[in-house]
Amino acid sequence: MKAFAGIDLGGTNIKYGLADSEGKILTSKSKPAHADKGRSEILKRLEECARELLEYAFENKLNVPYVGIGSPGTVDADRGKILGVSPNIPGWGGTNISTRLEERLKTKVYVGNDANMMAWAEVLFGAAKGYRNVLCTTVGTGIGGGVIMDGKLVIGSSYSGGEFGHIPIVKDGKRCNCGLKGCLEAYAGSDNLIAIAKREIKAAGSRSKYKGSLNELTVRKILDLFKAHDPAALKAIEKQAGYMATGFASVIHLLNPEAIVVGGGIAEVCGADYIRLIQKALKQYAFEDALKGLKVLKAKLGNKAGFIGAAFQKEEI
Numbered sequence: 053m054k055a056f057a058g059i060d061l062g063g064t065n066i067k068y069g070l071a072d073s074e075g076k077i078l079t080s081k082s083k084p085a086h087a088d089k090g091r092s093e094i095l096k097r098l099e100e101c102a103r104e105l106l107e108y109a110f111e112n113k114l115n116v117p118y119v120g121i122g123s124p125g126t127v128d129a130d131r132g133k134i135l136g137v138s139p140n141i142p143g144w145g146g147t148n149i150s151t152r153l154e155e156r157l158k159t160k161v162y163v164g165n166d167a168n169m170m171a172w173a174e175v176l177f178g179a180a181k182g183y184r185n186v187l188c189t190t191v192g193t194g195i196g197g198g199v200i201m202d203g204k205l206v207i208g209s210s211y212s213g214g215e216f217g218h219i220p221i222v223k224d225g226k227r228c229n230c231g232l233k234g235c236l237e238a239y240a241g242s243d244n245l246i247a248i249a250k251r252e253i254k255a256a257g258s259r260s261k262y263k264g265s266l267n268e269l270t271v272r273k274i275l276d277l278f279k280a281h282d283p284a285a286l287k288a289i290e291k292q293a294g295y296m297a298t299g300f301a302s303v304i305h306l307l308n309p310e311a312i313v314v315g316g317g318i319a320e321v322c323g324a325d326y327i328r329l330i331q332k333a334l335k336q337y338a339f340e341d342a343l344k345g346l347k348v349l350k351a352k353l354g355n356k357a358g359f360i361g362a363a364f365q366k367e368e369i
């Protein structure tokens with residue numbers, strides 16, 4: 053039987069596993085990335101993960117065509133090489149993952165951008181299955197994105213396509229983690245969500261259910277407050293959804309997708325309520341005709357999307 057091997061490198065953890073041709077997970081694991089220890093340590097870890105998967109496949113008589121890896125940063129997907137700088141993994145830029153691992157594993161290795169891999173998984177097996185023109189996004193500290201047009205992942209002319217989080221929404225605005233100013237990520241990412249929620253809680257005074265110290269406020273706590281119908285948390289999430297909608301509107305007017313997938317903690321916890329807030333805000337920013345057939349969907353595959361997409365990165369739909 054054929055099986056697909058994928059590895060998702062994150063700043064904190066590496067998630068990896070095997071799936072059958074239908075995307076059903078056969079085995080999956082996670083281990084610390086030790087990203088702070090630098091390039092050679094991470095490469096060693098990636099190799100260990102790949103070996104574990106290949107051994108599992110061998111023992112279970114599974115035929116693995118290649119090992120797929122998803123990595124943060126701009127990835128030269130033709131050479132399996134990291135370009136430029138990756139803020140979460142110091143010294144990662146310039147690493148040639150494919151060359152190094154193919155030598156050691158004697159198996160073909162392909163590398164793609166992690167957010168693109170997630171997007172690909174959601175289109176192949178997740179929320180956007182059956183759609184061919186899709187924007188997939190994931191919101192955390194950073195905001196990742198992937199665009200699929202006509203059934204193909206859009207990586208662009210120099211591998212920077214789909215960088216949804218870095219669409220500028222404010223001229224000379226807040227400084228973003230990427231070094232630029234005014235990016236969507238600087239407004240809709242979790243750092244700013246916490247800042248907004250602090251202001252809203254202060255403004256709401258005794259009407260807010262939050263009684264702890266504002267310095268200890270986390271995204272998790274904001275989401276719990278939202279679920280408990282706290283007026284300050286509701287306003288904060290509504291503002292975050294509004295920022296997301298401005299970014300979505302740019303993509304809608306440029307590419308007119310059939311579906312937008314939203315992943316990450318906020319969508320996961322707030323579900324349909326959050327999707328409704330986005331849809332409401334979109335009416336303010338996007339053409340009615342472009343919104344008519346548009347589906348806004350909650351991501352389905354959670355934190356497994358990264359390795360699943362990586363595993364299938366050379367497959368077609």
Ligand SMILES: [Zn+2]
Pocket residue numbers: 217218228229230231232235237
């Ligand atoms: Zn940015």
